Amino acid sequence: MNGGAVGVLALQGDFAAHARVLRGLGADVREVRRVADLDGLRALVLPGGESTALLKLMEGEPWLDEVRTFHASGGALLGTCAGAILLAREVSPAQPSLGLLDAVVERNGYGRQAESFEAELEAPSFDGPVRGVFIRAPRLKATGPAVDVLARWRGEPVLVREGRVYAATFHPEMAADDRLHRRFLAAASHPPPVVAARG
Numbered sequence: 001m002n003g004g005a006v007g008v009l010a011l012q013g014d015f016a017a018h019a020r021v022l023r024g025l026g027a028d029v030r031e032v033r034r035v036a037d038l039d040g041l042r043a044l045v046l047p048g049g050e051s052t053a054l055l056k057l058m059e060g061e062p063w064l065d066e067v068r069t070f071h072a073s074g075g076a077l078l079g080t081c082a083g084a085i086l087l088a089r090e091v092s093p094a095q096p097s098l099g100l101l102d103a104v105v106e107r108n109g110y111g112r113q114a115e116s117f118e119a120e121l122e123a124p125s126f127d128g129p130v131r132g133v134f135i136r137a138p139r140l141k142a143t144g145p146a147v148d149v150l151a152r153w154r155g156e157p158v159l160v161r162e163g164r165v166y167a168a169t170f171h172p173e174m175a176a177d178d179r180l181h182r183r184f185l186a187a188a189s190h191p192p193p194v195v196a197a198r199g
Contacts, residue, residue, distance in 0.1 A: 004042040006188065007032040011057045013049020013082060017173040021181045035061045043076040043188035046083030048135070048171050051107065054082055055096060064098055071100055076164040076188035078181075084167035085138050092141070101165050102144030109139025109169075121158060121170075123151035131177050132158060132170035140169060164188070 006022055008015045010031035019029045022045070030037060032044065044067070058064070071077055077100065079087040088105040091097050095107075110117075116135045123130040130151050140157045143149065151159035151168075159168045159180070164187060172180040 004028075004040045005030045006185065007037065007041040007044040009044065009046050009083070012054050013047045014080075014171065014173060015045075015047045017171075018045045018047050018080075018181075021173050021178050022185070025178060025182055025185060027185055035063060035066045038066060038070050038075075041070070041075060043078070043184065044070065045184075046077065046079040046086050047173070048081030048083060051082040051085040051091075052095060054086065064096065067098055068100065071098075071164065074164075076166075076184065078166045078168075078184045080168045080171055080173065081135065081137060084140075084169055087165060087167050089144075101160070101162050101167050102147055103140050103160065103162075103167070104142040105169075106139045106141050108136050109141075110134060110137050118175075119153050121151040121153050123159070125150055126179055130159070130172075130179065131175040132168075132172075133174040134158075134170045137169045140167075 005028040007030045008018045010033050022029045032038060085091055085105050085107060086097055087101040088097050088103045089099045089101060090104045092106045119132050120129040121132045132153060143157060143160060147160050147162045149157040149160050158170055166184055
């Protein structure tokens with residue numbers, strides 16, 4: 001897992017931009033179009049797009065189960081916009097999700113396409129503000145105690161992390177800023193801790 005490629009789910013949405021950023025950072029990138037493409041990856045990006053359309057395209061294979069297994073085996077995940085919706089424990093309005101991030105996400109939380117915007121985000125753990133591009137963006141309505149907030153806009157969490165799972169309600173791949181992808185790759189380069197069996 002530690003030395004494998006980084007996958008970008010390439011069923012729908014802005015996957016090509018993520019792939020460009022990751023390749024620019026020196027990552028071996030694989031576009032993932034079938035469940036079998038997950039084999040040998042150390043990390044997977046779930047890009048922005050339209051979450052209901054993405055779920056429709058996933059119907060032919062057991063994507064949700066296989067991504068959960070991928071994560072359980074040590075794979076890191078980054079979900080942006082629609083990808084963040086897929087990661088959440090609960091989605092409003094309700095739809096299937098992976099349940100790998102202890103958060104409640106509201107689809108189109110800022111409104112429709114006309115309400116899209118860009119903003120400087122408060123991101124104390126980064127070296128300066130992060131630029132956020134919000135396009136029909138979801139909102140994080142609640143997060144669990146194990147979820148770290150890495151960036152906020154007007155006090156609301158917009159970038160979070162729980163273990164090896166990162167979720168952004170904006171599009172970092174569109175902001176000419178590779179710091180989130182750089183951090184994600186660094187997290188993906190470390191194998192998960194080994195938990196000793198209790199006896």
